[in-house]
Amino acid sequence: MSERLFEELLDETKRLFVEKYGVAPQVLVAAPGRVNLIGEHTDYNGGFVFPMAIERCTIIAASPSAASSATIFSNNMGATADFPLDPDVAPADKVEWTSYVQGAISMSVKKGAKAPGFNAVINSNVPLGGGLSSSASLEVAVATLMEELGGVSFGKVEKALMCQQVEHVYAKMACGIMDQFISALGEKDHAMLLDCRSQESKMIPLTDPSVSVLIANSNVKHALTGSEYPERRASCEEAARRLGVKLLRDVDLETLLASKDKLIDEENGDRLFKRAFHAVGEDVRTLKMADALVAGDWETVGAQMYASHYSLRDDYEVSCPEIDVLVEIARNIGMEGGVIGSRITGGGFGGCTVSLVKTDKVDEITRILKEEYKNQVGKEATIFSTRPAQGARVL
Numbered sequence: 001m002s003e004r005l006f007e008e009l010l011d012e013t014k015r016l017f018v019e020k021y022g023v024a025p026q027v028l029v030a031a032p033g034r035v036n037l038i039g040e041h042t043d044y045n046g047g048f049v050f051p052m053a054i055e056r057c058t059i060i061a062a063s064p065s066a067a068s069s070a071t072i073f074s075n076n077m078g079a080t081a082d083f084p085l086d087p088d089v090a091p092a093d094k095v096e097w098t099s100y101v102q103g104a105i106s107m108s109v110k111k112g113a114k115a116p117g118f119n120a121v122i123n124s125n126v127p128l129g130g131g132l133s134s135s136a137s138l139e140v141a142v143a144t145l146m147e148e149l150g151g152v153s154f155g156k157v158e159k160a161l162m163c164q165q166v167e168h169v170y171a172k173m174a175c176g177i178m179d180q181f182i183s184a185l186g187e188k189d190h191a192m193l194l195d196c197r198s199q200e201s202k203m204i205p206l207t208d209p210s211v212s213v214l215i216a217n218s219n220v221k222h223a224l225t226g227s228e229y230p231e232r233r234a235s236c237e238e239a240a241r242r243l244g245v246k247l248l249r250d251v252d253l254e255t256l257l258a259s260k261d262k263l264i265d266e267e268n269g270d271r272l273f274k275r276a277f278h279a280v281g282e283d284v285r286t287l288k289m290a291d292a293l294v295a296g297d298w299e300t301v302g303a304q305m306y307a308s309h310y311s312l313r314d315d316y317e318v319s320c321p322e323i324d325v326l327v328e329i330a331r332n333i334g335m336e337g338g339v340i341g342s343r344i345t346g347g348g349f350g351g352c353t354v355s356l357v358k359t360d361k362v363d364e365i366t367r368i369l370k371e372e373y374k375n376q377v378g379k380e381a382t383i384f385s386t387r388p389a390q391g392a393r394v395l
């Protein structure tokens with residue numbers, strides 16, 4: 001199923017390239033979106049995350065041209081734009097798809113990619129703005145193309161860090177390192193346990209064919225992420241400052257509870273404490289879940305996923321009613337119905353849930369989720385299962 005999706009996307013991209021530029025593309029690259037199994041809003045606190053690359057990606061087809069700039073058609077946007085191969089292009093005021101592309105081009109050139117002018121087509125089947133890192137997959141795909149055309153290799157970690165900078169500077173989003181890391185470093189059949197403080201990653205095999213990863217897109221996006229994400233980040237930084245550490249990762253639960261007073265005041269109430277309690281607790285849950293997954297201890301895996309969700313809902317306050325409905329439907333189906341665990345995934349305020357489910361129950365679970373979500377929310381959920389996919393590559 002998913003291989004077919006990939007082949008379809010690839011064929012369409014090649015066909016569009018021929019239509020636009022009259023020749024076949026010489027270079028093809030792909031970079032995947034991601035789903036995070038657990039470890040949410042921990043990356044910028046130096047904590048642990050546990051994402052995997054999904055079988056949805058951004059493909060770019062390209063060929064060198066006689067021009068001195070890049071002409072790129074985005075099939076998703078239905079628009080063509082011109083991009084100077086200049087390291088010093090200033091970020092545009094308004095963030096659009098071109099911001100990610102220009103950012104990745106400029107930073108790649110700055111890092112030594114001497115690409116000639118080129119024509120390209122960008123085509124993605126990662127749902128845009130659905131919390132599955134469509135933007136990281138775009139940045140990493142463009143950077144991978146620039147390596148290939150520019151005859152350099154940045155190294156995967158360096159490439160991920162560069163793309164995080166693209167997001168910070170050109171997309172004006174102060175994200176952590178998770179999305180770009182997994183899009184650049186993902187491995188087929190593995191999830192990645194990443195220590196965001198040391199940036200060391202460990203690939204954990206996810207090969208049990210009886211367990212599947214099910215993604216349910218609520219198809220809602222509350223327009224809060226712009227202001228709420230930096231607010232969460234700032235709260236965590238303030239909490240760390242009051243606790244006398246650089247990052248919340250450097251505090252354990254015991255210390256946090258013993259220092260609760262430092263995080264409670266009239267202005268903030270217990271808000272800072274709740275944010276820190278989530279971040280510190282989530283690291284514990286993430287390590288526990290990774291261990292349980294290796295051991296095939298599904299009860300423990302599921303318990304960590306639900307605990308993560310409720311912590312994000314109640315203490316970190318980044319969920320929303322539609323996502324909560326999806327998690328509760330999954331929880332009601334329960335282990336007997338084939339649901340191991342379920343939670344919100346990604347930055348929050350809409351987007352997707354991730355559930356671990358029994359493979360032989362995927363169809364039935366999908367049916368119930370769709371039906372109940374429609375009944376309770378009045379909207380369609382888009383649901384698909386995926387295996388852990390390969391990170392960015394030249395095809």
Ligand code: GLA
Binds near residue numbers: 040043176179
């Ligand atoms: C977004 C950011 C990531 C991470 C998640 C929350 O996806 O890009 O860096 O902070 O939110 O876990």
